[in-house]
Amino acid sequence: MKIFNEEIAILTTIFINNADINVKSKQEKFLVNNFQFYGILTSKRKPLVKSLLNKWNKTLPLAIKKELFRELYLQKNREFQYTAMEFLSLWWKQNLNFNDLDWLLLIIKHNIWWxxxxxxxxxxxxxxxxxxxxxxxxxxxxxxxxxxxxxxxxxxxxxxxxxxxxxxxxxxxxxxxxxxxxxxxxxxxxxxxxxxxxxxxxxxxxxxxxxxxxxxxxxxxxxxxx
Structure with a gap:
């Protein structure tokens, strides 16, 4: 299994550099303090990671994409889960089928909420x-x-x-x-x-x-x- 230390580190740096303590407080309160946030509004976070996600989508084979999605999703802060979901949105329609359901559901049970x-x-x-x-x-x-x-x-x-x-x-x-x-x-x-x-x-x-x-x-x- 590939280790994604570099990818995680790049995103962590982006999130930390753009964190807002006031946004963090509101986001965590919105989800009943069940999850940790860096504190970045979706409208701000999406443009920050868009080029990275597009690059990974274009250059990585499917097996590695699936592993990367899993690693992003299993990170602690909610921004990682949202980013993982946005990454998945780029390729799931063309690449996933009924046989991938167990794999996907096992991942999304992690820190699951509405x-x-x-x-x-x-x-x-x-x-x-x-x-x-x-x-x-x-x-x-x-x-x-x-x-x-x-x-x-x-x-x-x-x-x-x-x-x-x-x-x-x-x-x-x-x-x-x-x-x-x-x-x-x-x-x-x-x-x-x-x-x-x-x-x-x-x-x-x-x-x-x-x-x-x-x-x-x-x-x-x-x-x-x-």
Missing amino acids: DTTDYFDNIIGVLIFSNSDISIRNQYLFKLINDSNFWMQRIAIQTQLMFKEKTNFDLLFTLITPLLLTPNFYLIRAIGWALRNAKRVNESKVNNFIKINNVSKKIISVINEH
Whole structure:
């Protein structure tokens, strides 16, 4: 396995040189002090690392890209995870498939929170539904929805969030039905968003589902937002 000391050192220097203690305090508070930040706004950080990420994307073979993504993502400060995600965005569509799901999920379970799950849910969804075998992809989703880690459940719920007319309503309803009375804030939000987006595609189907199921008032409140 390649050691990425140089790449990590370059990014660390960039982050330290552009850190702002006031931004750091606000960012850490925003994520309930669960994670450490250097203190750099996304709008400032992205231009600072863009050329590096593009260079690594163009020059590194896929196996090394995957290793570099992992090493960046496993670093302590949140800026590294965001940078890793931006690096992944440059090449995952052309290079990852269903068989990469276990690899990717194992990495993103590290320091997982809503800001990372909400980035990866669409990627996970695209990779799962790229498998033409319905039984295999459904089995994978059921594995996620039954995971003891509720962030994995949130990802399962949100895999079709951006699918619009391609949404599999029966599958979505099957996934969320056991969780309709969950007290978990992050799952309530995920279910509400999933049903709200689905309702925009087929209002009658979602309304009928709500009518015949014991959907919590908190979820209904999320559905009716905006």
